[in-house]
Amino acid sequence: MITIGLTGFSDHDSLNLSNKHKLIDYAAHFPLVEIDTSFYAIPSPRTTSKWVEDTPETFSFVVKAFSAMTMHKKWQDYFDSEIEMYRRFMDAIAPISESGKLKAILCQFPPYFNCTKENVAYLRHIAKQMGDLPIAVEFRNSSWYSEANKEKTLAFLEELKMIHVVVDEPQIGTGSVPIVLRGTNKAQTIVRLHGRNQYGWMKANSPEWREVRTLYRYNQEEIAEWAKYISHLQKESDEIIVIFNNNSGGDAADNAKHLQEMLKIEYKDLAPMQMDLFGD
Numbered sequence: 001m002i003t004i005g006l007t008g009f010s011d012h013d014s015l016n017l018s019n020k021h022k023l024i025d026y027a028a029h030f031p032l033v034e035i036d037t038s039f040y041a042i043p044s045p046r047t048t049s050k051w052v053e054d055t056p057e058t059f060s061f062v063v064k065a066f067s068a069m070t071m072h073k074k075w076q077d078y079f080d081s082e083i084e085m086y087r088r089f090m091d092a093i094a095p096i097s098e099s100g101k102l103k104a105i106l107c108q109f110p111p112y113f114n115c116t117k118e119n120v121a122y123l124r125h126i127a128k129q130m131g132d133l134p135i136a137v138e139f140r141n142s143s144w145y146s147e148a149n150k151e152k153t154l155a156f157l158e159e160l161k162m163i164h165v166v167v168d169e170p171q172i173g174t175g176s177v178p179i180v181l182r183g184t185n186k187a188q189t190i191v192r193l194h195g196r197n198q199y200g201w202m203k204a205n206s207p208e209w210r211e212v213r214t215l216y217r218y219n220q221e222e223i224a225e226w227a228k229y230i231s232h233l234q235k236e237s238d239e240i241i242v243i244f245n246n247n248s249g250g251d252a253a254d255n256a257k258h259l260q261e262m263l264k265i266e267y268k269d270l271a272p273m274q275m276d277l278f279g280d
Contacts, residue, residue: 001238001239001240002230002234002239002240002242002263002265003031003032003060003103003239003240003241003242004030004031004032004241004242004243004244004256004259004260004265005030005031005032005033005034005062005241005242005243005244005256006026006030006033006034006243006244006245006247006252006253006256007033007034007036007192007243007244007245007247007252008033008034008035008036008037008247009022009023009026009027009033010022011247011250012026012247012250012252012253013250014250014253014254015029015253021054023051023054023055024054024055024271025271027054027055027056027059027270027271028270028271028272028273029253029257029270030256030267030270031058031059031060031267031269031270032059032060032061032062032103032241032243033059033061033062034061034062034063034064034106034192034243034245035051035061035062035063035064036064038063038064038065038066038089038092039064039065039066039067039072039108040067041066042066042085042088042089042092043092044092045091045092045094045095047092048092048093048094048095048096049095051095051096052095052096052099052101055101055271056269056270056271057269058268058269059101059271060101060102060103061096061101061102061103062103062104062105062106062136062190062241062243063093063096063102063104063105063106064105064106064108065089065105065106065107065108066085066089068085069085069086069089069107069126070107070108070109070110070113071109071110071113071122072110086129086130090130090133093105093133097133102133102134103134103188103190103241104134104135104136104163104188104190104241105130105133105134105135105136106136106138106165106190107126107135107136107137107138108138108140108165109137109138109139109140109141110140110141111140111141111174111175111176112141113139113140113141114141114143114144114174115141115143115144115146115149115153120156123137123156123160123162124160127160127161127162134163134185134187134188135160135162135163136162136163136164136165136190137157137162137163137164137165138165138167138190138192139153139165139177140175140176140177141174141175141177142173142174142175142176142177142178143174144177145177145178145180150180154180154182154184157184157185158184158185161185162184162185163184163185163187163188163189163190164180164182164183164184164185164189164190165190165191165192166179166180166181166182166189166190166191166192166229166233167179167191167192167193167194168191168192168193168194168195168196168226169194169195169196170194170195170196170197170198171198172198179229181229181232181233181236182236183233183236183237185237186237186238187237187238187239188237188238188239188240188241189233189236189237189239189240189241190240190241190242190243191226191229191230191233191240191241191242191243192243192245193218193226193242193243193244193245193246193255194214194216194245194246195214195215195216195217195218195245195246195248195251196216196222197213197214197215197216197248213248214245214246214247214248215246215248215249216246216248216249216251217246217249217251217254217255218246218251218255218258220258223255223258223259223262224262226242226259227259227262227263230242230259230263242256242259244256244259
């Protein structure tokens with residue numbers, strides 16, 4: 001099974017989403033979305049309940065962990081205790097999880113989260129906090145995949161039943177990771193495609209980062225390359241979730257549909273297109 005989606009459901013001009021019903025309209029195109037706004041602020045249960053209500057029964061979500069949960073920020077700046085932070089996050093995703101629409105909580109760690117004993121211990125800590133919820137781990141530091149650490153890293157994720165996130169991103173030294181076509185969870189593997197814009201990727205702290213960081217359009221050959229990679233990953237996990245995050249220039253939706261066409265996938269039970277609501 002291959003499930004294709006995009007990061008966010010708002011900024012995809014080629015999908016012609018309405019201002020009032022963006023998620024409803026989005027769900028007519030793709031069966032899954034990655035929620036990235038939760039990285040910046042934990043949403044309310046009321047908001048997440050609305051997301052569940054607005055999408056078909058077969059629709060699903062990957063929800064990005066709050067930034068202080070993945071050491072991008074300090075929890076002390078937002079909450080009285082770490083326990084409160086996790087409780088708030090768990091309360092937020094409860095409507096999605098209880099509806100059966102949660103695929104995974106995406107823990108994307110920063111480039112300075114390298115392979116150390118302390119950080120290995122923190123991964124155990126996060127697993128303990130989340131209980132039985134599915135956790136996907138995306139590294140941004142190449143030390144996890146060094147010759148000495150690669151197999152240990154993958155075995156460790158498998159031990160914790162964590163989902164390995166396979167990434168395609170610009171290669172700029174230790175602050176990025178290579179494509180590692182390995183699954184660590186039989187149920188699913190997640191693929192996140194960020195594009196290959198080295199210049200934009202290095203602009204992470206620039207005022208224009210949203211406009212340039214993932215400014216990249218995959219060409220025919222690159223989509224074909226990933227179609228082969230995904231077929232390989234199907235031997236590792238029952239479901240491969242593919243998320244296009246190359247949307248600085250609005251290319252994610254087109255690339256996702258291109259891959260879907262190349263893999264000859266037709267999704268059923270999507271939300272109806274708005275124009276079809278007035279058809280016969």
